[in-house]
Amino acid sequence: MQLFGRKFDASIRPYMRTMSKRKLPVIIxxxxxxxxxxxxxxxxxxxxxxxxxxxxAISCELTPIAADKLxxxxxxxxxxxxxxxxxxxxxxxxxxxxxxARKFNLSGKNIGIGIIDTGVFPHPDLTNNKNTIVYFxxxxxxxxxxxxxxxHGTFICGCIASSGYMSSNYxxxxxxxxxICMIKAFDASGHGFMSDIIKAIDILLSVKDKYxxxxxxxxxxxxxxxxxxxxxxxxxIKIAIEKNINVIVPAGNLGxxxxxxxxxGNMKEVVTVGGxxxxxxxxxxxxxxxxxxxxxxxxxxxxxxxVAPCSNITSLSAVTSYIPSIKSKIEIKNPxxxxxxxxxxxxxxxxxxxxxxxxxxxxxxxxxxSILCLSTLSIGDNKFSQGKGIFVFEKIIK
Numbered sequence: 029m030q031l032f033g034r035k036f037d038a039s040i041r042p043y044m045r046t047m048s049k050r051k052l053p054v055i056i057x058x059x060x061x062x063x064x065x066x067x068x069x070x071x072x073x074x075x076x077x078x079x080x081x082x083x084x085a086i087s088c089e090l091t092p093i094a095a096d097k098l099x100x101x102x103x104x105x106x107x108x109x110x111x112x113x114x115x116x117x118x119x120x121x122x123x124x125x126x127x128x129a130r131k132f133n134l135s136g137k138n139i140g141i142g143i144i145d146t147g148v149f150p151h152p153d154l155t156n157n158k159n160t161i162v163y164f165x166x167x168x169x170x171x172x173x174x175x176x177x178x179x180h181g182t183f184i185c186g187c188i189a190s191s192g193y194m195s196s197n198y199x200x201x202x203x204x205x206x207x208i209c210m211i212k213a214f215d216a217s218g219h220g221f222m223s224d225i226i227k228a229i230d231i232l233l234s235v236k237d238k239y240x241x242x243x244x245x246x247x248x249x250x251x252x253x254x255x256x257x258x259x260x261x262x263x264x265i266k267i268a269i270e271k272n273i274n275v276i277v278p279a280g281n282l283g284x285x286x287x288x289x290x291x292x293g294n295m296k297e298v299v300t301v302g303g304x305x306x307x308x309x310x311x312x313x314x315x316x317x318x319x320x321x322x323x324x325x326x327x328x329x330x331x332x333x334x335v336a337p338c339s340n341i342t343s344l345s346a347v348t349s350y351i352p353s354i355k356s357k358i359e360i361k362n363p364x365x366x367x368x369x370x371x372x373x374x375x376x377x378x379x380x381x382x383x384x385x386x387x388x389x390x391x392x393x394x395x396x397x398s399i400l401c402l403s404t405l406s407i408g409d410n411k412f413s414q415g416k417g418i419f420v421f422e423k424i425i426k
Contacts, residue, residue: 087223106258117369136203136382145181149346186344202379247371303338
C-alpha cells in the first residue's frame with residue numbers, strides 16, 4: 029500500500045495509520061478520465077459531493093483504505109483532506125478617505141462583489157433604498173432566499189454596501205451602490221469546508237458576466253495550513269484572477285508572531301489585507317492590531333500587502349434566528365453591532381476596489397493591486413506587519 033506516497037496531503041496520514049472504516053472528507057485532484065475516477069469512488073463505497081467545472085477535482089467521502097487504493101490510479105494526481113476554514117472576525121469610511129470618492133460620485137455602481145460567507149440577512153440597509161443583494165445561493169441548507177444564521181456575512185456586507193437607511197446615512201458602507209453576490213458556504217458556527225468554498229467560486233464564475241463580478245471577497249483563513257503539493261482551492265482562485273476578478277483576503281487573526289499568515293493570505297497573487305487599530309480617526313494614531321497575521325511567508329515573501337481598519341468597527345447585525353419562508357416576518361431590534369477582525373479590513377478594501385473599478389473599469393487585478401499598494405501611508409511599523417502601509421483613498425485621487 030502507498031500509505032505515505034507523495035499523492036497524499038500530510039493531514040491524511042494519521043488516519044491512514046489507523047486504517048479506520050470511518051469515511052474521510054477528501055478532495056481528489058485528477059489529470060483526466062473523470063468517469064473512471066467516479067466509478068472507482070462508487071465501487072469503493074464512496075460518496076461523491078461535488079464535481080467542479082473550473083478545475084479538475086472532485087470532492088467525496090472515502091475510507092482511508094479506499095483513498096489509498098484510489099491514489100494508485102495513474103489519473104489521480106493528489107488527494108487532500110477537505111480542510112475547514114474559519115472566519116476572520118474577532119466609522120471606518122472617514123479614515124479610509126472615502127469621502128473623497130463621494131466628491132467624484134463614486135459609489136460602486138454596477139460593480140459586482142462575490143462574497144463567500146455565512147449568508148446575508150435581508151437588512152433594511154441592504155434592501156430598502158435598493159436591493160443590493162442581487163444573487164444568493166445557499167450551499168449549506170438549500171434555502172432560496174437570503175438569510176444569515178451566524179451574522180458574520182451580514183456584517184461584512186454592511187461594511188461594503190450598507191446604505192445607512194436605518195441610521196440616517198451614518199453607518200454607510202464603502203460602496204453602497206455595489207451589487208452583492210453572496211454564496212453561503214459557512215454554517216451557523218462560522219466554519220466552512222474547502223470543498224464547499226471551491227463550489228462557491230465555481231458558482232460565482234458561472235454568473236460572473238451576468239452580475240459583472242469584478243471582486244471576490246474571501247473573509248476567512250485556513251489556520252496553520254501553509255502548503256499542499258496540490259491545492260484545488262488555490263487553483264480555482266488563480267483561475268478567478270485570470271478571469272479578471274480581484275481577489276481580496278485577510279491576513280488572518282493568528283498574529284502577532286512572524287509567519288502567521290496562512291492560506292489564502294499566503295498567495296502571492298491575491299491582495300492580502302492586515303488589520304489596524306485606529307484612535308480618534310487620526311492616521312498618525314494607527315497601530316497594527318495584535319491579532320493581525322504577520323509575514324513574512326515561509327519563502328521570505330513580504331506579506332501583508334496593505335492594512336485597513338479592523339478594530340471596533342460598527343456594521344449591520346443579523347437576526348440569526350430568521351429563516352426565509354412565506355410566514356417569516358423580519359423584525360430587527362438592534363440593527364447595528366460592533367466587531368473586530370481582519371475580515372473587516374478585507375471587506376473595506378473590497379469596497380474600495382469597487383470604487384476604483386467604477387472609475388476605471390479596464391484595470392486588471394495586477395493594476396488594482398499596484399494602485400492599492402501605492403495609495404498607502406506608512407504608520408511606522410515594519411513591512412511584515414503593515415505591508416506598504418494603511419490604505420487611504422485620497423491618495424488615488426491625488
